[in-house]
Amino acid sequence: MRYLFPIIAFGLLIGVFIKGLDPERDLNALPSPFLGKDAPAFDLPKLKNPSERVSSSDYQGVVSLVNVWATWCVGCRQEHEFLKSLAQEESVPIYGINWRDRREDALEWLDVLGDPYIASGYDHDGRVGIDWGVYGAPETFLIGKDGTVLYKHLGPLDRVRWNQDFLPLIQEELENIK
Amino acid sequence: MKARLVVIALMWLPSMLFAIDAGKAFEDPVLQQRYEKIIEEVRCLKCQNQTIKDSNAFLADDLRREIRRLLSEGKTDQEIFDFLVERYGQFALYRPAMNGITLVLWVAPFIFIFVGIIVVYRVLRKRSSMPIDLEDEVAAKELAG
Numbered sequence: 482m483r484y485l486f487p488i489i490a491f492g493l494l495i496g497v498f499i500k501g502l503d504p505e506r507d508l509n510a511l512p513s514p515f516l517g518k519d520a521p522a523f524d525l526p527k528l529k530n531p532s533e534r535v536s537s538s539d540y541q542g543v544v545s546l547v548n549v550w551a552t553w554c555v556g557c558r559q560e561h562e563f564l565k566s567l568a569q570e571e572s573v574p575i576y577g578i579n580w581r582d583r584r585e586d587a588l589e590w591l592d593v594l595g596d597p598y599i600a601s602g603y604d605h606d607g608r609v610g611i612d613w614g615v616y617g618a619p620e621t622f623l624i625g626k627d628g629t630v631l632y633k634h635l636g637p638l639d640r641v642r643w644n645q646d647f648l649p650l651i652q653e654e655l656e657n658i659k
Numbered sequence: 660m661k662a663r664l665v666v667i668a669l670m671w672l673p674s675m676l677f678a679i680d681a682g683k684a685f686e687d688p689v690l691q692q693r694y695e696k697i698i699e700e701v702r703c704l705k706c707q708n709q710t711i712k713d714s715n716a717f718l719a720d721d722l723r724r725e726i727r728r729l730l731s732e733g734k735t736d737q738e739i740f741d742f743l744v745e746r747y748g749q750f751a752l753y754r755p756a757m758n759g760i761t762l763v764l765w766v767a768p769f770i771f772i773f774v775g776i777i778v779v780y781r782v783l784r785k786r787s788s789m790p791i792d793l794e795d796e797v798a799a800k801e802l803a804g
Contacts, residue, residue, distance in 0.1 A: 511704070514748040521746075581717060607721040614746035616704035616718055 513614060513622075513633040520547070520622060520630045521612040525602025528579050528587055535576065535600040540624060544631075544654050546575045547622040548598070548638075549610065552586040554618040560637035561594050567643070568597035573651065577601030580610045580618055623647055625654050684727050697726055697739060700753050710753065 500506075515521070524536035540547075548564065550557040568575055577598035579587045584603060591601075604610055613622070623632040631650045634642060685691040695712070701722060703714040711719040711726075722743070729739050740752060749755035757765055 509707070511748060511750050514745060581721075607717070608725075611721055611725055611746060614748075616747065 507636065509617060510635045511616075513630065515614065515622075515630040516633065517629060517631075519628055520624050521609075523578070523602060523604075523609045523612065525578070525604055525609060528577070528584065528601040528603045529591075531584075531603065535602045537628070539600070540574060540576060541628065542626055544573055544626055544651055545624050546573050547578060547613075547624060548575055549578045549580050549613070549615050549618050549620040549622075550601075551580050551582040551618045552590045553582065556637040557619045558594075560619055560639065561597070563637075563639050563643070564597040565595050574599045578604050578609060578613070578615075580604050580615060581607045623650060684723075685730070690730055693736060694727065694730055697730075697736060698723055700740075701726070701743060702751050702753055704747055704751060 520537065522537045524534055527533045527535050546567075564575060567573065575598050577600070579601045581604070584605070587601070587603070591598075602609065607615075613620075617635060619635075619637060621634045621638050622630055623634075625631045631654060632646060634646065683691050684694050698712040699710050701711045703709045703711045703716055703719040703722070705716040705718040706714050709716075709719070711722045725742075726739055729742060734742070743751045744756075749758075749761055755761040755764065
């Protein structure tokens with residue numbers, strides 16, 4: 482009984498360490514306050530055609546992805562091939578928000594690497610980024626049919642994470658509304 | 660002598676060039692003071708152990724610009740904090756509001772202090788209740804090995 486308190490304290494400490502040292506844990510990933518809430522609206526000039534606009538009303542009623550990207554962002558480059566294969570599968574439309582970038586750089590990027598987006602909005606001064614609570618590109622939001630944020634992923638997206646985190650939610654969303 | 664002064668003055672130059680906010684954000688000293696206080700309270704989420712006052716990351720830059728805009732629109736401090744929490748969550752604030760999740764942050768230090776005091780108290784009481792000759796005996800035994 483003498484050692485009851487130290488044993489409990491030790492157990493708690495071990496618990497904290499197991500959680501804290503989990504290699505899967507991304508220290509930068511914070512839960513988005515938008516989860517389950519309406520996605521913020523946006524209305525931006527198109528990257529490719531500045532006289533046209535791309536806005537959150539474009540994807541109303543459709544399950545879609547909003548991907549925040551920039552040419553200076555290494556993770557964006559990493560996930561680009563995957564986004565392109567997603568676009569080819571045509572399961573979910575992908576909208577881009579080109580965040581804090583230079584237009585000519587962004588256009589060249591899409592030219593050279595290919596363009597998986599239905600359209601990208603040009604958020605040069607990061608105003609829309611703030612409305613969406615963006616703090617590190619790439620960030621990918623899964624938007625439901627009614628415009629709520631179903632999921633947010635921080636960092637480069639890949640097939641494994643897609644199958645694990647996005648697909649079940651998309652399936653559920655499609656079944657629920659039918 | 661003069662040359663020395665010039666050298667000293669030049670040594671200041673780099674820190675001035677890399678200063679985060681060049682000049683004052685507001686003419687009005689009251690607004691300026693509020694602005695400086697708010698940016699000390701907000702975490703730069705890109706560089707999580709810095710306030711947006713100390714950070715040069717462009718996210719911090721954007722957030723400072725947003726806060727300046729909100730201040731000049733006449734928003735209260737609370738409205739500005741709410742604006743940030745709505746977008747970035749309580750984590751954006753260095754002093755998060757007390758609620759279910761953040762309660763442990765606020766209470767844990769006091770629990771640790773309390774536990775510490777109890778431990779010290781019990782150890783000291785045990786020691787002081789030990790008869791002095793017994794203590795000597797123990798010490799003597801230890802010396803004898």
